[in-house]
Amino acid sequence: xxxxxxxxxxxxxxxxxxxxxxxxxxxxxxxxxxxxxxxxxxxxxxxxxxxxxxxxxxxxxxxxxxxxxxxxxxxxxxxxxxxxxxxxxxxxxxxxxxxxxxxxxxxxxxxxxxxxxxxxxxxxxxxxxxxxxxxxxxxxxxxxxxxxxxxxxxxxxxxxxx
Amino acid sequence: xxxxxxxxxxxxxxxxxxxxxxxxxxxxxxxxxxxxxxxxxxxxxxxxxxxxxxxxxxxxxxxxxxxxxxxxxxxxxxxxxxxxxxxxxxxxxxxxxxxxxxxxxxxxxxxxxxxxxxxxxxxxxxxxxxxxxxxxxxxxxxxxxxxxxxxxxxxxxxxxxxxxxxxxxxxxxxxxxxxxxxxxxxxxxxxxxxxxxxxxxxxxxxxxxxxxxxxxxxxxxxxxxxxxxxxxxxxxxxxxxxxxxxxxxxxxxxxxxxxxxxxxxxxxxxxxxxxxxxxxxxxxxxxxxxxxxxxxxxxxxxxxxxxxxxxxxxxxxxxxxxxxxxxxxxxxxxxxxxxxxxxxxxxxxxxxxxxxxxxxxxxxxxxxxxxxxxxxxxxxxxxxxxxxxxxxxxxxxxxxxxxxxxxxxxxxxxxxxxxxxxxxxxxxxxxxxxxxxxxxxxxxxxxxxxxxxxxxxxxxxxxxxxxxxxxxxxxxxxxxxxxxxxxxxxxxxxxxxxxxxxxxxxxxxxxxxxxxxxxxxxxxxxxxxxxxxxxxxxxxxxxxxxxxxxxxxxxxxxxxxxxxxxxxxxxxxxxxxxxxxxxxxxxxxxxxxxxxxxxxxxxxxxxxxxxxxxxxxxxxxxxxxxxxxxxxxxxxxxxxxxxxxxxxxxxxxxxxxxxxxxxxxxxxxxxxxxxxxxxxxxxxxxxxxxxxxxxxxxxxxxxxxxxxxxxxxxxxxxxxxxxxxxxxxxxxxxxxxxxxxxxxxxxxxxxxxxxxxxxxxxxxxxxxxxxxxxxxxxxxxxxxxx
Numbered sequence: 026x027x028x029x030x031x032x033x034x035x036x037x038x039x040x041x042x043x044x045x046x047x048x049x050x051x052x053x054x055x056x057x058x059x060x061x062x063x064x065x066x067x068x069x070x071x072x073x074x075x076x077x078x079x080x081x082x083x084x085x086x087x088x089x090x091x092x093x094x095x096x097x098x099x100x101x102x103x104x105x106x107x108x109x110x111x112x113x114x115x116x117x118x119x120x121x122x123x124x125x126x127x128x129x130x131x132x133x134x135x136x137x138x139x140x141x142x143x144x145x146x147x148x149x150x151x152x153x154x155x156x157x158x159x160x161x162x163x164x165x166x167x168x169x170x171x172x173x174x175x176x177x178x179x180x181x182x183x184x185x186x187x
Numbered sequence: 188x189x190x191x192x193x194x195x196x197x198x199x200x201x202x203x204x205x206x207x208x209x210x211x212x213x214x215x216x217x218x219x220x221x222x223x224x225x226x227x228x229x230x231x232x233x234x235x236x237x238x239x240x241x242x243x244x245x246x247x248x249x250x251x252x253x254x255x256x257x258x259x260x261x262x263x264x265x266x267x268x269x270x271x272x273x274x275x276x277x278x279x280x281x282x283x284x285x286x287x288x289x290x291x292x293x294x295x296x297x298x299x300x301x302x303x304x305x306x307x308x309x310x311x312x313x314x315x316x317x318x319x320x321x322x323x324x325x326x327x328x329x330x331x332x333x334x335x336x337x338x339x340x341x342x343x344x345x346x347x348x349x350x351x352x353x354x355x356x357x358x359x360x361x362x363x364x365x366x367x368x369x370x371x372x373x374x375x376x377x378x379x380x381x382x383x384x385x386x387x388x389x390x391x392x393x394x395x396x397x398x399x400x401x402x403x404x405x406x407x408x409x410x411x412x413x414x415x416x417x418x419x420x421x422x423x424x425x426x427x428x429x430x431x432x433x434x435x436x437x438x439x440x441x442x443x444x445x446x447x448x449x450x451x452x453x454x455x456x457x458x459x460x461x462x463x464x465x466x467x468x469x470x471x472x473x474x475x476x477x478x479x480x481x482x483x484x485x486x487x488x489x490x491x492x493x494x495x496x497x498x499x500x501x502x503x504x505x506x507x508x509x510x511x512x513x514x515x516x517x518x519x520x521x522x523x524x525x526x527x528x529x530x531x532x533x534x535x536x537x538x539x540x541x542x543x544x545x546x547x548x549x550x551x552x553x554x555x556x557x558x559x560x561x562x563x564x565x566x567x568x569x570x571x572x573x574x575x576x577x578x579x580x581x582x583x584x585x586x587x588x589x590x591x592x593x594x595x596x597x598x599x600x601x602x603x604x605x606x607x608x609x610x611x612x613x614x615x616x617x618x619x620x621x622x623x624x625x626x627x628x629x630x631x632x633x634x635x636x637x638x639x640x641x642x643x644x645x646x647x648x649x650x651x652x653x654x655x656x657x658x659x660x661x662x663x664x665x666x667x668x669x670x671x672x673x674x675x676x677x678x679x680x681x682x683x684x685x686x687x688x689x690x691x692x693x694x695x696x697x698x699x700x701x702x703x704x705x706x707x708x709x710x711x712x713x714x715x716x717x718x719x720x721x722x723x724x725x726x727x728x729x730x731x732x733x734x735x736x737x738x739x740x741x742x743x744x745x746x747x748x749x750x751x752x753x754x755x756x757x758x759x760x761x762x763x764x765x766x767x768x769x770x771x772x773x774x775x776x777x778x779x780x781x782x783x784x785x786x787x788x789x790x791x792x793x794x795x796x797x798x799x800x801x802x803x804x805x806x807x808x809x810x811x812x813x814x815x816x817x818x819x820x821x822x823x824x825x826x827x828x829x830x831x832x833x834x835x836x837x838x839x840x841x842x843x844x845x846x847x848x849x850x851x852x853x854x855x856x857x858x859x860x861x862x863x864x865x866x867x868x869x870x871x872x873x874x875x876x877x878x879x880x881x882x883x884x885x886x887x888x889x890x891x892x893x894x895x896x897x898x899x900x901x902x903x904x905x906x907x908x909x910x911x912x913x914x915x916x917x918x919x920x921x922x923x924x925x926x927x928x929x930x931x932x933x934x935x936x937x938x939x940x941x942x943x944x945x946x947x948x949x950x951x952x953x954x955x956x957x958x959x960x961x962x963x964x965x966x967x968x969x970x971x972x973x
Contacts, residue, residue, distance in 0.1 A: 175971060180971045
């Protein structure tokens with residue numbers, strides 16, 4: 026998958042997948058507040074939920090989204106922005122991927138956050154349309170009421186147990 | 188009338204020849220109701236009583252006696268008189284009949300109308316004609332109430348009694364005989380010339396039957412004391428011990444008047460016994476006797492012109508003992524010291540007298556010695572006496588209390604250390620250890636800085652030091668093999684270490700040594716037997732230290748030492764019992780609960796196989812099985828504020844159990860654990876959560892009924908002030924998401940709501956768990972989810 030052709034664009038930031046985030050002393054200190062940072066958001070996306078369904082092939086991990094994600098978060102302003110680059114420009118999975126990312130963040134972040142998920146500019150033929158969908162709260166909510174869609178999204182957010 | 192007589196004859200016949208026992212009751216009833224008179228009965232019995240068959244005669248007498256027993260109250264004086272005469276006569280009859288005769292006599296003796304002189308004549312006949320040993324004279328005596336008459340019998344009675352008792356073997360009779368004798372004495376019978384006989388006859392049973400004899404004998408001081416002295420001379424140890432014990436008993440009863448004549452001889456006998464020190468029991472009996480004697484003398488009341496018997500006696504004692512203390516001959520120092528201590532321990536006054544004389548002597552010796560000789564016991568003796576008296580009589584003015592100045596204390600400690608290392612004599616080393624113990628209470632610092640390091644060095648050294656510094660070698664040195672003497676030396680060091688551990692500051696030093704020793708045991712020193720003397724006291728000290736010390740290292744190491752020692756001991760259960768008792772003490776409870784953690788977890792330095800701790804198979808399970816019930820019970824009974832320690836202990840234990848056991852045990856513990864979640868103590872909460880979580884991954888069926896309770900307690904904990912608690916509770920919530928859908932679906936909405944705020948927790952680690960948990964809960968009941 027990763028051998029496919031890519032459109033030219035700014036190299037997305039690739040967070041090192043290997044190696045867990047190192048624990049710092051301040052993180053264990055009860056009295057020190059840890060602000061939400063980019064890496065944390067990235068890890069949220071990487072951390073799948075467990076599922077007992079061995080058949081589905083659609084985890085974010087397997088979609089290789091993890092290498093394509095660029096994250097920016099501002100804790101004080103309660104904003105988070107995630108930009109992802111689909112591996113294939115015509116990828117019909119783009120909406121799905123975007124939706125999955127959005128749902129994951131919706132479920133994982135405090136309600137105060139404004140979540141912006143969009144395709145890295147110039148990497149997809151329908152990026153505007155997709156971005157518009159992803160930005161529309163009501164469209165997202167409606168999509169999630171679609172049980173089939175929800176199913177797929179849920180599957181994306183899960184993985185086989187280790 | 189005629190019918191009655193025929194009936195009576197029939198009854199008699201039935202009883203005597205027909206052997207029908209119940210007829211006697213009928214006859215008795217007849218007499219009582221007036222149907223027949225006694226005279227008629229006697230007439231009816233005529234044939235039987237004169238029969239040539241002894242058995243028939245016996246039956247006849249038996250019937251008569253039984254009737255008399257029932258009817259004696261209604262007899263007239265004349266009747267009694269005649270019957271008494273008859274019965275006395277019957278005493279001369281066949282021995283088989285005698286029991287019945289006695290029975291009848293007993294009944295007659297109870298008659299209030301018994302004529303004067305009858306009691307006397309009965310007794311006379313009894314003494315004369317009956318082989319009392321086999322029949323129990325005492326029974327008869329006891330029921331004869333007319334003591335005035337018997338006293339009148341005077342010496343004859345005593346003589347008769349003495350004759351009766353002489354040679355008696357039946358212990359029951361003996362006991363009764365002793366009782367009678369006591370009564371005789373107490374009721375003031377005139378014993379006159381038979382006093383000695385009475386004494387002899389009872390004393391020959393001494394020491395076989397000690398207590399009752401003793402009671403009698405104390406009434407005969409003039410006979411008893413010589414007897415005691417005589418028995419003390421005997422070769423038999425038992426006789427010696429018994430006489431000394433009797434002496435001690437007497438001394439508590441007598442006054443100084445009784446004793447004064449005998450004091451010199453008693454003292455010389457006691458002294459001889461203690462000096463010879465043939466056996467410990469004799470020695471200790473002797474010392475107690477001395478103490479008792481002194482005590483008795485102390486109680487005596489002084490008049491202006493009588494001499495002070497206490498002083499006189501103590502002068503005697505001091506004269507004989509004091510000079511031994513100064514002699515280089517070691518053998519008699521300790522016995523003398525013990526005697527002096529026994530005497531001075533009797534009372535304040537005695538102590539004053541003794542120490543006033545002894546201590547200056549010792550002090551002089553202590554100050555004047557110019558060289559340290561082997562076996563120099565001046566310092567220990569001195570300190571031992573000083574301390575002994577100090578401990579017993581704290582108000583006693585010490586003639587030279589301040590003499591042990593700091594440099595002298597240090598010298599004393601050095602001496603003591605040397606003695607521990609080199610003195611082979613078991614008694615001396617025991618005394619040294621005791622002395623060290625007492626002194627260490629008063630001056631802990633030199634012990635900590637001087638003795639303990641030396642002891643430590645000796646314990647861990649590989650070689651024993653040969654006794655080259657002193658010219659004389661004691662002959663018993665040759666008996667010890669090199670390995671033995673090394674072990675013996677080590678043993679003494681350990682004993683000394685244990686005995687000086689009297690104060691927290693000292694235990695702080697000694698505990699690590701012991702700990703090290705335990706760790707080193709079995710590694711290279713295969714001949715170690717970790718048999719620590721004064722074990723219980725050491726344990727007590729360690730326990731105290733571990734619980735009261737504020738210095739964390741000391742109490743931890745003390746606790747570990749404690750645990751290690753306990754483990755070595757076969758009966759490990761006593762530890763949990765003592766820990767349980769600690770749990771009820773609120774100050775110590777928390778640490779007691781932590782003890783369980785220590786026990787159950789794999790502490791690297793103590794309770795570990797590598798330390799050759801005795802790790803029994805499945806000890807954790809067993810520990811749990813043995814103790815969980817008690818803990819739960821303790822928890823249920825404890826008041827609110829104290830419940831947490833039990834929970835802590837329980838969670839420590841359960842947390843360290845193997846997984847499989849946890850799962851099997853969890854259902855029964857679930858209610859307690861749930862309650863634990865509501866406990867305000869964060870440590871308890873955390874412990875419980877850690878305990879719960881693995882169980883929730885494979886939940887028991889019992890859980891299904893408890894879910895509501897569980898959630899209601901779990902969810903608030905996600906907002907706990909403690910980060911760890913928040914994390915642990917979130918993990919539990921996460922684990923619960925894996926339960927069957929039908930069980931958890933009802934709670935989904937509630938959980939999702941509750942988990943919203945932990946997403947914004949100030950700590951990242953908490954947020955991480957919240958994300959995981961909430962994400963899983965979203966999937967429950969959702970398409971594409973599980």
